[in-house]
Amino acid sequence: MDLRWVLMFLLCATGAQAELNSLFTQGRAEAQVARAPASLFSGTQAGMFAPLPERVTLAAARPSIVGTGTTPVDQLLSLIARAEAGSAGYDAVQYGARVKPPRRPTEMTLGEIYQWIDATPGQPHAIGRYQFIPDTLRRVARVRGFGPEVLFSAGVQDVLALVLLEDAGLEAFQDGELERRAFMRNLAQIWAGLPLPNGRSYYHGYAGNAATMTWAAFDGGMAEIWGS
Numbered sequence: 001m002d003l004r005w006v007l008m009f010l011l012c013a014t015g016a017q018a019e020l021n022s023l024f025t026q027g028r029a030e031a032q033v034a035r036a037p038a039s040l041f042s043g044t045q046a047g048m049f050a051p052l053p054e055r056v057t058l059a060a061a062r063p064s065i066v067g068t069g070t071t072p073v074d075q076l077l078s079l080i081a082r083a084e085a086g087s088a089g090y091d092a093v094q095y096g097a098r099v100k101p102p103r104r105p106t107e108m109t110l111g112e113i114y115q116w117i118d119a120t121p122g123q124p125h126a127i128g129r130y131q132f133i134p135d136t137l138r139r140v141a142r143v144r145g146f147g148p149e150v151l152f153s154a155g156v157q158d159v160l161a162l163v164l165l166e167d168a169g170l171e172a173f174q175d176g177e178l179e180r181r182a183f184m185r186n187l188a189q190i191w192a193g194l195p196l197p198n199g200r201s202y203y204h205g206y207a208g209n210a211a212t213m214t215w216a217a218f219d220g221g222m223a224e225i226w227g228s
Contacts, residue, residue, distance in 0.1 A: 072225050073170075077130075077161055079221045083193030083213040084131040090154045094126035096208065101127070106157075110141055111148025128152065130161040130191070140164065164190050184222060194218055 085092035091104045099120040101108060105127050108116075117125045117134045125134050132140070140163040141150070150156060168186035172178035178186075181197075188194040192203040195211035195218055203209040 075225045077158060080191055081129045084191055085129045090129045090157055092128060094124040096124040098123050105152050106154060108152050109148060110146060110150050110152055113152055128157045130157060180222060
């Protein structure tokens with residue numbers, strides 16, 4: 001075999017492994033666009049499809065271990081997961097779903113999850129550690145460039161949830177441009193299990209939604225993570 005082809009094959013294989021082990025970096029060439037804030041709530045012009053800045057992403061890690069670290073973003077994801085998924089974690093399925101997925105969510109591809117959603121209309125379909133609803137799941141997967149063949153693994157779920165954190169204004173919050181309580185309200189507008197200061201979900205009573213965490217727990221958890 002021509003030596004040049006051997007070298008090209010090795011370089012491609014190395015690059016593929018690096019991509020797998022660095023889901024949270026800005027290494028993907030197609031994702032490189034002008035850096036800008038990405039918040040649905042802060043009134044920026046960039047909108048929800050701006051790239052995720054490297055400063056706020058989780059540390060590069062294997063997909064099987066992300067979401068369990070000690071960085072502030074890791075801890076925030078864990079706090080949200082307490083309200084949304086409980087002990088089921090990455091394999092959580094909304095309790096109201098009468099017809100469950102054929103396998104554990106982490107063993108399914110995104111395409112298989114979409115098929116389950118389409119085949120079981122008229123029931124809740126929130127799924128995974130962050131209880132993605134169908135429209136949101138499809139949107140954040142599109143933002144991250146994940147096709148139907150991508151496994152809905154723990155690492156992929158964390159990457160998708162990071163899009164929602166940016167929607168809520170994570171970068172502006174970390175830059176001191178968004179006050180913590182305002183950031184918390186934005187988070188509560190995304191995740192129904194999180195409470196507002198009155199202790200109720202932003203979606204209280206809508207489709208059976210209710211806060212699953214007290215305001216004291218939410219506020220205290222945020223203060224512990226961010227040191228204020």
